[in-house]
Amino acid sequence: MDPQTGQPVDLGKMADAVNLEATEKAERMETEIDDQLTESRYQIKARDIIHDACTMGTGVVKGPVIVGRSRKKWETAEDGTSVLQVIEALEPAVERVDPWDFFPDMSARTIDEAEFIFERRRLSKKQLREFANLPGTMVDQVRELLKSDARETHVARNHVDDLRAITGVASVGDSSLYEVWEYHGPISKSELMDALQSGEAEMEDYEIDELDDEIEGVVFFSGDHVLRVQLNPMDSAERPYSVFNWEKDESTVFGFGVPYLMRSPQKVINSSWRMMMDNSGLSVADQVVVNRELVAPADGSWQLTPKKLWYLKDKTRSVNEAFATFSTPSHQQELANVFTMARQLADEETNLPLIAQGEQSQHITKTSSGMAMLMNSSNIVLRKSVKNWDDDVTRPLITRFYDYNMQYGESPDIKGDYTIDARGSSALLVREKQQENLMIYANISAQNPELMMRRDWEGLDKEIAKALEVPYYNVTKTDGEIEEIKQRASQQGGNPEVELKKADLQLRQQEMQLEAQMQQAKFQADQQLQASKVQLEQMKLQQEREIKMAELAAKAQMTEKQLMARAQIDSAKIQTDREKAAGDLAIKRTTTQLQAQNLANGRDTF
Helix, strand or coil, rough: CCCCCCCCCCCHHHHHHHHHHHEEEHHHHHHHHHHHHHCCCCCHHHHHHHHHHHHEEEEEEEEEEEEEEEEEEEEEECCCCCEEEEEEEEEEEEEEEHHHHHEEECCCCCHCCCEEEEEEEEHHHHHHHHCCCCEEECCHHHHHHHHHHHHCCCCCHHHHHHHHHHHCCCCCCCCCCCCEEEEEEEHHHHHHHHHHCCCCCCCCCCCCCCCCCCEEEEEEEEEEEEEEECCCCCCCCCCCCEECECCCCCCCCCCCCHHCHHHHHHHHHHHHHHHHHHHHHHHCCCCCEEECCCCCECCCCCCCCCCCCEECCCCCHHHHHCCCECCCCCHHHHHEEEEEHHHHHHHHHHHHCCHHCCCCCCCCCCCCCHHHHHEEEEEEHHHHHHHHHHHHHHHHHHHHHHHHHHHHHHCCCHHHCCCCCCCHHHHHHHHHHHHHHHHHHHHHHHCCHHHHCCCHHHHHHHHHHHHHHCCHHHHHHCCCHHHHHHHHHCCCCCCHHHHHHHHHHHHHHHHHHHHHHHHHHHHHHHHHHHHHHHHHHHHHHHHHHHHHHHHHHHHCCCCCHHHHHHHHHHHHHHHHHHHHHHHHHHHHHHHHHHHHHHHHHHHHCC
């Protein structure tokens, strides 16, 4: 019973209302997180992270991190002039972490098991000054750090210098950049209370307990200078790091990339290619042996050149004794086979077939359904990687953004109890199957009145547009425009639903006409084929009759009257077969005409 009205409460309608409100809030939360990811250029950074995972085996994403963004806004004053206003806002964002600057607890097998995480940053003096403006930063320590030499803070070699050395680029060094470390992990409560600065959020006086003497915190330091200490800003105590591996290693956080997986075939590829080049250089020209006692060059040079003149010293000897050539056999075919086998082995070990890389094979199918099956099979391995991305990156990252918006979001319209459902593997790799299923589902619903009433056609239209990657709102009329069309049709005496049914009937009539035309064309083709068969059969019977008459005349030496009698009998048989074939053809023709007439009658009555 409703306590206000005293009327019975419809629990079904109440549940529908609650579900509708929760769905709307969840969609607004989804839009809010999508806007935050778009602002931080998540797609660009995700491609870089996937590239790190493919090349080095590990990609690291960090978020949400709070960054300051400047928003420009033009406002028009009363006098008509426009004034630019710059608004500074703190918003959550996503960052890519270089795996070379990521140092988790190496005793952990997954990032969730890590006791602590270190991240290395390289900041200039300008960036350190901006860092000093953040709340909770120990300004005195930053000032002391800027007085020191940046090289004093370096504790590890920069891998960028190694990359520059490999590519032949002169190393410019980074002596002007300060090495700042960011620590995420447990901190003793006594040290945290000593480090927190006055003026920051008030710190409760935690009781020191041997069993509970640590709290999750974040520390920034460079060399001997502690720059900032703070509690974990998330009430969920989640760390902002997620790790994606192309191929997981069960013993460590870091995984294996594509180059590591194909390291053995790559050695064979390099060796076979080097042997092919060496063999090509040796077999491209013959080896020449010259007997200097028998010949001498006219120009005094023993180098072989075109149209060179030679003198034979001993005229009693043959010139064939002075020169001899020896060819190095070419083994290009055998070495090419080794190279091809190594490439195939690399595809198998990396689980990346050629068709998944965009190259077509000579055995590729020519049918659409067969091509879809082949592409689906080639995506099985990629589906595993996408699923790993969903499990290791999408789900924890979006969960952290959800927690951030629930904790710090100002709008109450987006808050609610939600569950993150990452569906990248199903939405990206089986999109073609989804498109086909949506179209079949829409057609079945349109043909059944009961199902037609149950469908939310607007929602189904959105799902079809999403599956086809079509911008729905760019190609769909608004509710006001649709209502205006309905009112105009009603004023003109028409009913939109009736018009739609008429259009459907016209479409079906056109389909039936096309089917009748196809049946008529098929009937005519069958008639021509049957006539050809009858003619061939007659020719065959005539030839057999002549052969039999010749055989009978030769063997039995029949009289002319006997031959004529036998011929008349055979002719009568041929005539009977002909009449039978003509009768069958007439029956088939009559049946086809009746079918065409029935189709036409059914179309008219429809």
